[in-house]
Amino acid sequence: MNELVLEHSPLENLERCLERIQEREREINAFIELNPRAEEEARRAERHGGRLCGLTVAVKSNINVRGLRATCASKTLENYVAPYDAVAVQRLRSEGAVIVGMANMDEFACGSSGETSYFGPTQNPAAEGRIPGGSSSGSAAAVAAGFADAALGSDTGGSIRNPASHCGVVGIKPTYGLVPRHGLIDLAMSLDQIGPIARDVRTAALLLEVIAGRGREASMLDVQPQPYTRHLSADLAGVRVGFAREFEEVTSPEILGVIKRSLRRLEAQGAEVVEVELPSLEKALPTYYLIVFVEFFSATRRYDGRRYGYRIEEVCGAEVLRRIHLGSYISQKEYAGRYYRRALQFRSLIRRELLQALEQVDVLAAPTTPKLPHRLGESLTPLEMYAYDLLTVPANLAGIPAGVVPAGRVRGIPVGLQVHAKPLEEQVMLNVMLAAEGAE
Amino acid sequence: MSRAEVVREAERVLQELAKHLEEIELEETYHVIEAEGVREDSAPERDSSFSEAALSIAPRRDGRYYVAEAGAWV
Amino acid sequence: MRVKIGFEIHEQLATRTKLFCTSPADYRDAEPNTNVCEICLGLPGAKPMGVNADAVEGVVAIALMLNCEIVQEPVYILRKHYDYPDLPSGYQRTSMPIGRNGELAGVKIWEVHLEEDPGKYDPVTGKVDYNRSGVPLVEIVTAPDITSPEEARAFMRELVKVLHYSGRVRREGGTMRVDVNVSIEDGARVEIKNINSIKGLYRALKFEITRQKNLRRRGRAVKRETRAYIEEQMITRSMRTKETAEDYRYIPDPDLPPLRLTPELVERVRSQLPEAPHQKLQRFMQQYRISKDDAWAITSEPELADAFERVCKEVEPLRAAAFFRHIIKKTLNYHNLSFAESGITVEDIVEVLQAMSSGRLSQQAGELVIREVVQQRRRASELVQQLSRVDERSLERAVEQALAENQKAVQDYLNGRKEAINFLLGQVMRITGGRADAAKALQMLRERLS
Known part of the structure; x- marks a missing residue:
C-alpha cells in the first residue's frame, strides 16, 4: 500500500486540524503564520486526489512556500513573502497535500530547543513546561498537537530528530542529496536536508517517497524516488543492528534505559544486536559547529539590509550573532587552516568511522539526545545547548540517513530511538523504525 | 546580553570547541556526495509572474529597478 | 623607470542560459529585472543548478587557444565574499583555475577561470538591475610582463582577437572589463x-604611470591600493577602502560539486577548436600568396577572413586582398563597426569587384558602393547599376556641356595654362555624377581643344 487512507475528506480533515489549532495554538505557538488558502487547497485536493490527498502539512518557516512568509523565525526576514515554492513543497502540492501554515522554529535553525524564535518559544505538547526541541520545534509540536498530520522540517545537525524525540513523533533526516534543498533557506549547505515529521512511520515514509528524488540543483544524487511504503516490513529476520559503546558514555542513564528496552524489542522481532566502535564520536560536535559557523556566515551575507529590509547582525538574536561572528572569524585567511580546514579533516575521519561501522551492520541504533529536554525558560550556556546535538550530528557529517521513532517515556517525557543506515538505505532504516514503533 | 558580550563569549566558545581538534593528516571533506553538477545549455526560461512577485517584496524600488544606497561608493 | 603591467580580463561567454540557472544570458533587449529567477536573484533558499556545460567548454576552448594547460584535478567553485550592491547573495562564484601557464604574444597567461557576472548597479541613483547577474564570464589573469601602455594596447588587441576567434564570447561588445595592476621599479x-575598453585601458595606464612617476620624483612612496578609472575625466582615483575587500574568505561552494575536466572533454574541445588568428594569417599568406600586411588586415576579424575566403572563390585573391584591406577595412574603421555589424555581404563584395575588373566601375565608385551598403543598408547590385560608368555618347555630351559652360577655362587652356584642363575634367565628373572614366574624358577634352 502506498496510498494514504484518511478517515475524513480533505475538507473535514482540515477542519479538525483547524479546530485543534483554535483550541491550543495560543498555548503551543507552533505556527508563525497560517495559510489563508488552506481551505481552497483542500477543495482542490478533493477534486484532484493524489497520493497525499488531503494530508495536512505544517512547513518549517525556513522553506519557501509561495505567497507565505519564510521568516526563518527572524526579524531579518519578517517581511519576506516567498515568491517561489521549494521543490519539496511543489511535490507535496502535486500529490494533494494541504499546507496548514508556516511552523515556528529556532531563529535561522540555530538552536536545539525552539526557544530562539523572534516570534516566541514553542511549548512541547507532549511534555508540558518542557522545550519541544529544535530547531524544527513548530513542525514537531504541530504534529504532536494534531495541528497537522505531518510536517516538513530541516535537519542540519539533528533539527528534525531532536524535536521528534522530545515531542514523541517520527522524524527522518534523509541521505544528503536525496531530497532537493532548492527552497530551503540555508543553515549549513553541506549538512542541511529537508525531511518529514509525522505521527507514524508509514506516513513519514510516504512523505519521504513523495519529496525524494533528483531535482535540478547541482548538488544532488542522481536517484529516483523509491516506494518505501510498499516495501515497509517489521520483520527483522537477519537484520543486524549496531550499537556503539561510546553512546553509553555520553547518554543519561534514564534515556539509555529506554533505548536498551527498544533494542530488546528489535531482537524479539528477529534482529541481531551487534556492538560497534565509534572512537571519534566526541570529535563530532566541535567538527560540526566549526563547519556550521563558516557555512552559515557565508549563507547570511545576502541579508545585508538592501533586499530584505534588515541587516542580519543588527536585528538577530544572540545565537545567530555568535555563529556569524565566529564564521567570519575562522574563515579569515589566517585562521582558516587552524579551524575551518581542520574541521573538514575531522569530518573525513568521522565519516570514515561511521561508514566502517555501518559496513558491519545494516543499521546503527542510537539515542537521539544525551539528555531529556529542559524546562522552558531555563538558561543554558551555548556549549550546554550544543551538547544536545552530540548524537545527531554524526549522521549529517557523514551524509547518511537517520530517523527517530518514539521508544518510550521517562517521567512522561518522550524519548526517541535513532536509527542510522548506509547512504540511500532508507528502506531498511524505515523497516527497523516500524518494528520499534508502538513501544508506548 | 549586549552584542559586544555575545562576541566576547563567542570567542570562549570557539576555544572550547577547537581544543578538541588536534592536528591530523587527512584530506578535507567539502562534499559528502559525488554529483556531476553540470547541465547542458538549453532554451532559456522566463517567468514574469515570478519576477513581479520578487520585485514586489523589495523594500525599495524605482519602477522595474531594485534600489540600493546611492552615491555611497564613488 | 621600469614599468610592470598585468591584467585581469573578464568577458561574457555566449551561452543561451546563465551559469547556474536557466534564465536567459542575453539581456540586451530585456526590461530591467525580467531575466531573473530565484537563483540568479540570490533569494533565500535558492540553490544553483548544474554548471552550464557550454560555459565550461567555452573556458576550456579559450584556455587552449591561449596555450594553457588544462587542470586535471577537481576544479572547485569558490564563493568570494564581498559586500557590494550588485551582488545579490554577498558572494560571487568563481572557479579555481581551469587553464594555467599559457602564453599570448609574449605575455605569460597565469590562469583562466570561469565565474559569474554580478548585477548592474548605478552608484549615482542606487538602481540595481539583476538581468546580468549570473551571466557566465571567462576571467584571464596575465603575468605582469607588459612594460608600457603601447604594449598593453597591442596585447589587448591581440587578446580580443583571440577571444573573438574562439567564437565563445558575446559579440555585441561593451561587456569586457579589465582590472590592471601597475607598478614601477618594484614599487607598490x-x-x-x-576599465571597459582598450582606449580606456591605454588612457588609464598613461595617467597612472605618470602619477606614480611624479610621486617618486617627489620622493614619495606609491601606496598599495585600488583605484578606479574615471572614464569621463580620463584619470584614476583612489577607491573607498570598503570597496576593496580586505579578505574574501574564499570557501568551496557547498552547493556545487567540483568540475572535472576529463581528458575526453578536453580532447573533444581541442578537436573542435577554431583556427587561431596567427595560424590563419600564416595560411592566408601561403595559400593566397598575399602580403603579410594584407593578411593581417583581413584576419583582424574571423568574419572578415571567412568572407575573404569565399570571395576568393570568384575573384583573383590579390585583387580581393587589396580591396579588403584598402576599401572594406578602411570603411569599417571609419564607421567603427565590425564586419559582422556592417551589413556587407560576400555577394556585395563579389559584385563590386567584378564590376571593377570589367571596367564598369571605377575604384572610387567601388568604394562608394561599399560605403553606401554600410550607411544605407542597400545591396551592391542596385548601387553598381547606378554608379556604373557612363557610355561613350553620354560622355561626349558631358564633355560638350563642360566646354560650353566654362568658356573662360577653355580660353585659359588655349592661352597656354595647361592646368585649366583639370578644372574642365572636374566639371565632366560633376556632370556625370562621378561615373565618367577619367582617362577617357581627359583624352576627349584634349582632342576637342586641340
Whole structure:
C-alpha cells in the first residue's frame, strides 16, 4: 500500500486540524503564520486526489512556500513573502497535500530547543513546561498537537530528530542529496536536508517517497524516488543492528534505559544486536559547529539590509550573532587552516568511522539526545545547548540517513530511538523504525 | 546580553570547541556526495509572474529597478 | 623607470542560459529585472543548478587557444565574499583555475577561470538591475610582463582577437572589463578597476604611470591600493577602502560539486577548436600568396577572413586582398563597426569587384558602393547599376556641356595654362555624377581643344 487512507475528506480533515489549532495554538505557538488558502487547497485536493490527498502539512518557516512568509523565525526576514515554492513543497502540492501554515522554529535553525524564535518559544505538547526541541520545534509540536498530520522540517545537525524525540513523533533526516534543498533557506549547505515529521512511520515514509528524488540543483544524487511504503516490513529476520559503546558514555542513564528496552524489542522481532566502535564520536560536535559557523556566515551575507529590509547582525538574536561572528572569524585567511580546514579533516575521519561501522551492520541504533529536554525558560550556556546535538550530528557529517521513532517515556517525557543506515538505505532504516514503533 | 558580550563569549566558545581538534593528516571533506553538477545549455526560461512577485517584496524600488544606497561608493 | 603591467580580463561567454540557472544570458533587449529567477536573484533558499556545460567548454576552448594547460584535478567553485550592491547573495562564484601557464604574444597567461557576472548597479541613483547577474564570464589573469601602455594596447588587441576567434564570447561588445595592476621599479602594486575598453585601458595606464612617476620624483612612496578609472575625466582615483575587500574568505561552494575536466572533454574541445588568428594569417599568406600586411588586415576579424575566403572563390585573391584591406577595412574603421555589424555581404563584395575588373566601375565608385551598403543598408547590385560608368555618347555630351559652360577655362587652356584642363575634367565628373572614366574624358577634352 502506498496510498494514504484518511478517515475524513480533505475538507473535514482540515477542519479538525483547524479546530485543534483554535483550541491550543495560543498555548503551543507552533505556527508563525497560517495559510489563508488552506481551505481552497483542500477543495482542490478533493477534486484532484493524489497520493497525499488531503494530508495536512505544517512547513518549517525556513522553506519557501509561495505567497507565505519564510521568516526563518527572524526579524531579518519578517517581511519576506516567498515568491517561489521549494521543490519539496511543489511535490507535496502535486500529490494533494494541504499546507496548514508556516511552523515556528529556532531563529535561522540555530538552536536545539525552539526557544530562539523572534516570534516566541514553542511549548512541547507532549511534555508540558518542557522545550519541544529544535530547531524544527513548530513542525514537531504541530504534529504532536494534531495541528497537522505531518510536517516538513530541516535537519542540519539533528533539527528534525531532536524535536521528534522530545515531542514523541517520527522524524527522518534523509541521505544528503536525496531530497532537493532548492527552497530551503540555508543553515549549513553541506549538512542541511529537508525531511518529514509525522505521527507514524508509514506516513513519514510516504512523505519521504513523495519529496525524494533528483531535482535540478547541482548538488544532488542522481536517484529516483523509491516506494518505501510498499516495501515497509517489521520483520527483522537477519537484520543486524549496531550499537556503539561510546553512546553509553555520553547518554543519561534514564534515556539509555529506554533505548536498551527498544533494542530488546528489535531482537524479539528477529534482529541481531551487534556492538560497534565509534572512537571519534566526541570529535563530532566541535567538527560540526566549526563547519556550521563558516557555512552559515557565508549563507547570511545576502541579508545585508538592501533586499530584505534588515541587516542580519543588527536585528538577530544572540545565537545567530555568535555563529556569524565566529564564521567570519575562522574563515579569515589566517585562521582558516587552524579551524575551518581542520574541521573538514575531522569530518573525513568521522565519516570514515561511521561508514566502517555501518559496513558491519545494516543499521546503527542510537539515542537521539544525551539528555531529556529542559524546562522552558531555563538558561543554558551555548556549549550546554550544543551538547544536545552530540548524537545527531554524526549522521549529517557523514551524509547518511537517520530517523527517530518514539521508544518510550521517562517521567512522561518522550524519548526517541535513532536509527542510522548506509547512504540511500532508507528502506531498511524505515523497516527497523516500524518494528520499534508502538513501544508506548 | 549586549552584542559586544555575545562576541566576547563567542570567542570562549570557539576555544572550547577547537581544543578538541588536534592536528591530523587527512584530506578535507567539502562534499559528502559525488554529483556531476553540470547541465547542458538549453532554451532559456522566463517567468514574469515570478519576477513581479520578487520585485514586489523589495523594500525599495524605482519602477522595474531594485534600489540600493546611492552615491555611497564613488 | 621600469614599468610592470598585468591584467585581469573578464568577458561574457555566449551561452543561451546563465551559469547556474536557466534564465536567459542575453539581456540586451530585456526590461530591467525580467531575466531573473530565484537563483540568479540570490533569494533565500535558492540553490544553483548544474554548471552550464557550454560555459565550461567555452573556458576550456579559450584556455587552449591561449596555450594553457588544462587542470586535471577537481576544479572547485569558490564563493568570494564581498559586500557590494550588485551582488545579490554577498558572494560571487568563481572557479579555481581551469587553464594555467599559457602564453599570448609574449605575455605569460597565469590562469583562466570561469565565474559569474554580478548585477548592474548605478552608484549615482542606487538602481540595481539583476538581468546580468549570473551571466557566465571567462576571467584571464596575465603575468605582469607588459612594460608600457603601447604594449598593453597591442596585447589587448591581440587578446580580443583571440577571444573573438574562439567564437565563445558575446559579440555585441561593451561587456569586457579589465582590472590592471601597475607598478614601477618594484614599487607598490596599484590595481585599477572599472576599465571597459582598450582606449580606456591605454588612457588609464598613461595617467597612472605618470602619477606614480611624479610621486617618486617627489620622493614619495606609491601606496598599495585600488583605484578606479574615471572614464569621463580620463584619470584614476583612489577607491573607498570598503570597496576593496580586505579578505574574501574564499570557501568551496557547498552547493556545487567540483568540475572535472576529463581528458575526453578536453580532447573533444581541442578537436573542435577554431583556427587561431596567427595560424590563419600564416595560411592566408601561403595559400593566397598575399602580403603579410594584407593578411593581417583581413584576419583582424574571423568574419572578415571567412568572407575573404569565399570571395576568393570568384575573384583573383590579390585583387580581393587589396580591396579588403584598402576599401572594406578602411570603411569599417571609419564607421567603427565590425564586419559582422556592417551589413556587407560576400555577394556585395563579389559584385563590386567584378564590376571593377570589367571596367564598369571605377575604384572610387567601388568604394562608394561599399560605403553606401554600410550607411544605407542597400545591396551592391542596385548601387553598381547606378554608379556604373557612363557610355561613350553620354560622355561626349558631358564633355560638350563642360566646354560650353566654362568658356573662360577653355580660353585659359588655349592661352597656354595647361592646368585649366583639370578644372574642365572636374566639371565632366560633376556632370556625370562621378561615373565618367577619367582617362577617357581627359583624352576627349584634349582632342576637342586641340
